[in-house]
Each structure stands twice: as structure tokens, then as C-alpha cells.
Amino acid sequence: MKVLIVVAHPDQASLTHSFTGVANQQLQRDGHEVQVTDLYAMRWKSEIDRDDFPGLTETERLIVSAASDRAFHAGSLTEDVKAEQAKLLWADGLILAFPLWWFTMPAIMKGWVERTLSHGLGYGLGAYNDTHWGDRYGEGAMAGKRGMLLVMLGGAQPHYDRRGINGPIDDILFPITHGVLFYPGFNVLPSFVSYRADRMTPERFENEGEHLRERMRNFFTAEPIPYRMQNGGDYLIPSLQLRAELSPGIDGFAAHSR
Numbered sequence: 001m002k003v004l005i006v007v008a009h010p011d012q013a014s015l016t017h018s019f020t021g022v023a024n025q026q027l028q029r030d031g032h033e034v035q036v037t038d039l040y041a042m043r044w045k046s047e048i049d050r051d052d053f054p055g056l057t058e059t060e061r062l063i064v065s066a067a068s069d070r071a072f073h074a075g076s077l078t079e080d081v082k083a084e085q086a087k088l089l090w091a092d093g094l095i096l097a098f099p100l101w102w103f104t105m106p107a108i109m110k111g112w113v114e115r116t117l118s119h120g121l122g123y124g125l126g127a128y129n130d131t132h133w134g135d136r137y138g139e140g141a142m143a144g145k146r147g148m149l150l151v152m153l154g155g156a157q158p159h160y161d162r163r164g165i166n167g168p169i170d171d172i173l174f175p176i177t178h179g180v181l182f183y184p185g186f187n188v189l190p191s192f193v194s195y196r197a198d199r200m201t202p203e204r205f206e207n208e209g210e211h212l213r214e215r216m217r218n219f220f221t222a223e224p225i226p227y228r229m230q231n232g233g234d235y236l237i238p239s240l241q242l243r244a245e246l247s248p249g250i251d252g253f254a255a256h257s258r
Helices: 015-029 064-074 079-090 107-116 169-182 202-217
Strands: 002-007 033-038 093-099 146-152 192-194
Touching: 002 015, 002 079, 015 033, 015 093, 015 146, 015 192, 015 202, 033 079, 079 107, 093 169, 146 169, 192 202
Parallel strands: 002 033, 002 093, 093 146, 146 192
Antiparallel strands: none
């Protein structure tokens, strides 16, 4: 199988890069092919602007979704974006490795998501009608592929428990696991999370590294998070509200998985 790892950290000696190396090594030991996109090393352009769409005239208004769709289908996206899209289409699995900064991924990785998952590839697919609201949330170009987050946190685990001051880690990561990975069709595996990253000891690194190696050994067999498919009957269309009889008494993020 083939795996793409996208990593975002400016320091090659960081825990993010160290655990990326562990994951890469184990996947290759198990016979998988791996490509690594190191966003800082390649000086990835984060922002979407007019330079992303060479076919756009100087006087034409930039409507990103429309420009992205035209450029994707015309094959006129910039070469860096086309190269990353080719890696995504090549891969059977995607791992996003990053430190949690201000409760989300670093800006450079958000820019990779915004530019690489263009209209026509990451979103904007399928019919919209009374029974089907586009190919997304379990459907789409990434359907059948696996996705996972590899996340480093500075805080301690209790800070991210159900009653922790930062909020539950699964809720914090939901916009990425559900909104970035599941949205274009990935089967999303539970995230690998390492706490107190700046206080990592060699002993704990070895212990957590073994846990990560085990996760990699099971990358293509582990059960994904049971998110509800948009067009699978759990949601009313076109309101996209969860049916009242499902997850009774539960709302918010938790309602959207079985």
C-alpha cells in the first residue's frame, strides 16, 4: 500500500519530525511505499491568491471555488499544487503530522489543505438534489483511502479531558478529522496524540514510539472513527439535520458518529 505523510514543523529536530520518522520507518518495514511532504523544507506557499490561477485575467474577480474548479479541470493549477494532488491520488493513506498551535494545525499546513484539496478534487463533486447533497462526508475523490492525524501538544493530558480547561481533544480536532479528512471521503482513524511535547524524555519517547509503531502496523486494518455518512440516510436532505431518532439527547460533535 502507499502512504503520504505531510509534516509541518520548522525544526527538523522537533518531536513532530521524530515521530514522523518513526511512522515512516515502520510503514516501510511493513512493505508499504511512503512519500513525505515536508512543508517547511519545501517552503510551501500557504496563502491562496491570484498567483494560484494563472488563467485568471487581471480584471476578473477572484472567486476561489470557481477559479479553483476551472484551473483543476483545465490542468492549469500551479506545479506545486499539481505535484501534491498527484501524491494524494497515488496514496492509499494520508497522515497529517503537526504540532497543535492555537488549537489547530499550523498555517502552512492549513495552506496545504486549502490549495491542494481544490474544487473538483476535495470538494464540489456529485449531484445536488432532494436525495443526494453532493459527494462529501464519506464520499468523494478520497473515498476508500485512510486518513489520520499525528499531533503534538504542549499541554498535559488532563487539560484536554472532557472537563479539562482546553476542551476535549477529540472536539478540538473534529474540524480536521471530520471537516478536512472525512469531508472529501477519507476513512478517518483515531488520532495519535502526544502530550507535553516540550518535556519529552527518552523513556517516554520510546514508549510512545512503540505505540505509534503499533498504530502504523494496523494502519490499513484498524477500525476507523464511525462518522455518519451524509447521504447514507442519517441526515435529512436538504436541511442536512441529523434525524431526530438518532443519538437522542446528544448534540454537537458527538452526535455525528455512531
